Amino acid sequence: MPEAILKIEGLSKSFEGSQVFNDVNFAIPEGELSSIIGPNGAGKTTLFNLITGYHVPDKGKILFRGTNIAGMQPFHIVGLGIARAFQRTNIFPRMTVLENVLTTVISARKGNLSLFAPFRNHDKDHERAYEILENVGLADMASRESGTLAHGNQKRLDIAVALALEPKMLLLDEPTAGMSPEERWHTVELVKGLWEKLKITMLFIEHDMDIVFGISQKVRVLCYKTILAEGTPKEISSNQQVIEAYLGEEV
């Protein structure tokens, strides 16, 4: 079994007195494509917020390749190799699609302090940005103002921005939320394809069980303030505890 890229130990977090997590523990092996499921309000997004430094945990360790990143600043964590795409579209709306990716490419190579050289003339950045846009199928919209894109394309741009950071681990928060059925499967294939191509670790939150069980190597169920169960899709869908707490009788 490969080395764990992310290891969470005894993680606890409360907001204004109400506890969201109590002693969460799990480890994600390098290169895994896995998902997190759980009822609304179980704290799936909060978990991402803790891993990426948006919130500071009350207790516990978040070890990313051996470094404890709990409480670090987001930009620091990004620098170590964790990127995320957001549940609600979260891009730079009045910049073009290309600029959205370009600014991230520049950030990834720490070139932001170049005060005088025009960013438009840097061929390598452009090539890289176009390559990423092609990967997610947005290359032909490069010069559009990103805020005017359709919802599905904005979400894909969000993923493109995350990819531009060349992360070792990518967190995707409901990548198909608000998409039509065709768009959904398109996005699922995109995610799967990227995973196979880039060979990075991916962790995503998803509500659609067909998608979850369709592409995850492993599923973790977040419920009752902790990880209720983890296992292969097959194990999870037949886990009595999970059925009671979350899936219901239907599945």
Place this chain on the structure above:
Amino acid sequence: MTIQLFIFMLVNGLSHGMLLFIIASGLTLVFGVLRVINFAHGSLYMIGAFLAYSLSTLLTTGTLQSFLLSLLLVPPAVALVGFVLEVLLFRRVYREEHLLQLLLTYALVLILDDVVRVIWGGDPRNVARPEIFAGSVDLFGMALPTYNVFVLLVGPVIALGMWLLLYRTRSGNLIRAAVWYPETLGALGVNVSWVMTSTFMLGCWLAGVGGVLMASLANIDLGIGMEKIIESFAVVVIGGLGSIGGALLGSLIIGVGITVLQLPFGRWALVFPYAVMALVLILRPWGLFGKPER
């Protein structure tokens, strides 16, 4: 510095603090509901003060009747100005970004201050205190100006009145509800625009009360609006934007601070509000009584 001098300064500082509270509470109330920092609040206060002056020249100045009459008439007049401003201007920018809102109120400062100058001119004025407040009261063997003690007592009355209004009436419930979810309030059948207009008018009424009280406390001139809006800013920042209790504490800190520090530091004491404001923003940006926004 004797202890007596200190108490004297303290009472003075407290009365200035209470005056400041009356003005600043209007500012913070309006911010709480409308989410607009009204730069022009100081100008409205100044208009109140000058209206009190004009009214006193029409009546027998220095009588209790004339004083009470201006306390009765001037604040509603200022509230009426507020009504016009809210309906014609403020209403249009609630959804705009902060900068445009601030610039709108700044434009009003330019206009209102100049209107005051055109109407009343630049000379300092004052209104004679009604004779029953003109003397002084004895306290610990010191003669304290009665009027200052009076202002000192008006502050808590206003604070209590605001508390009763906000926490013991249906209108208060509506105002406190509008702070959070104006849209939901509308969907419950409440005319939210009217709640906002009334709140704004209440804020202006408070500025008017401050103006009337100020007119007999010290000289009034074209600078008082600016002076008080900056002090109110400091008060509101210290107390936390939107918090009435915070405004009370902040007013006392600023009012007493400026007055008491004048003894050892002279005019350098005027630096105090800015220093406190900067310090609070650095250490606790959401203010002593406020809550962090996230």
Place this chain on the structure above:
Amino acid sequence: MVNNRNEYSSTKRNWIAGIIVTAGLFLLPFILTNFGKTGEYWIWVTTEMIIMGLFAMSLNLILGFGGMVSFGHAAFFGVGAYTVALLMKKAGVSLFFALAAAPVVAGLAAAVIGWFCVRLIGLYFAILTLAFSQLLYMIVFQWYTFTGGDDGIHGIPRPEFLGPLNYYLLCLVLFIICFLIMRMLVNSSFGLTIRTIRENLERAKFIGLNVRRFQWLNFIIAGSFAGLAGGLLTELNRFSQTEFLHWSKSAEPILGSLVGGMYSLLGPAIGSAVLIFMKIFLQQLHKGLVEIWAIILGLVLLVVVLFAPGGLVGIYEKAFKKS
């Protein structure tokens, strides 16, 4: 709110217009000198326009491009002004050294003040900048022995070769240099980064940006240019006064930016010039009008806020886009 797709448009049309205007600006004083006293007055006015335009452009680096509303930009304008005044009057330093020192000292002040301010966002940032600038204002106001208090510092020497015309040309050249530097800045990777932060500050953190650091740097750069503008105005007036630090001075470049359009580089300079011109024009038209200048300015501002938040440049771009 404002469409800024053409934020850095450098189309042919703009280039041609730019060259014509620049040439016109260089020729203008030579024409004006032929008109005796009136001409000299107008040279003085245009010099002030250029300086205030530079001040407004410097603010716009943080306001329009950075999305940070500062109410205390006059602090750095004032620091620049007093640096020139004190160095020349009290230390006998030459004008060029003093003018070189102004942006450096202002930049240092911006570094100190900005270090605290960039920790806050939105309204809180705005109020803290105001508090700091007023703090500085009070200090300059009270410290009579060093700054001359509310008397200001008068009688700043002027090198002989710098008549009104030459000083105009000096300011114009400096303005163009500063403009070109700022243009490079906003078009650089740094400029893109600043815009990225403006667009979505939270997201910017998650593309690995140390947001505060870039905002701080931008704040310092903007402060430095403001310092140069302050120094230039001090030398133009040959005095420095506390008004230069007052918050109402901070409002001037904001008004200029708003009137001119804050999503373009030159908009704020154009806006400031228009405002100065308008004031003088009204004064010439009728003396009574300047008495109520604040009312007129306030009304203009109201109209812009309510009906044209993109400013003059916004109107210009809209007009051309439609045609």
Place this chain on the structure above:
Amino acid sequence: MQLEVRNINTFYGLSHILFDVSLDVDQGEVVVLLGRNGAGKTTTMRSIMGLTPPKSGRVIFKGKDVTGLAPFRVARLGMGFVPEDRRIFPDLTVHANLEVGHKGSGGKTNKWNYDRIYGFFPRLDELSNRRGGTLSGGEQQMLTIARTLIGDPDLILLDEPSEGLAPIVVKMLGGFIDTMKREGVTILLSEQNVKFALKHSDRAYIVDNGHIKYQGSVAELEKDEDIKKRYLAV
């Protein structure tokens, strides 16, 4: 018909969200809008209530054209809106929250007074002096319904009431919906929880990408495996 929605088109800024949406709700019915996240259910409700007025089309409530009317006027005509995120006024006590929703009888006698509301939601009676901000999710959901109910609406728009609630609370909520229906309140519900929705509704509409894709009785929908699979991922 108590509510008729005719070909409404709604925009958020420049983005077109609803396309020619039409629906009817009859007096005393429970009608559900089904569809995934972002399909346009909430926007439909906001358009009906006047919170996001449609650019074109008409909303007719009790025979009266209410399109473009301010929400508070629509509310006073007898429509209630229970927002998805509940929006309990956190600084107000439970009782004060109810007072805000109370419109005053205005001549006619209120069907729902405080006693009845507290009888209906005994838990709120126990909590009546607690600040709204301290309630749990389920308690907040009860309060937000109660707050609308006390304004005596003829029609309630219930936006995703089951979201984020524990199964047992959802069950209780279902009971409230059934009781309200018995009391003669018309309900337009929006839900993602298909099972819950179908259990308590008479008719259903399916919204997808801002279009109405299906309408029919619950019994019909139950049988239509194809539709269920296509739009509801069931």
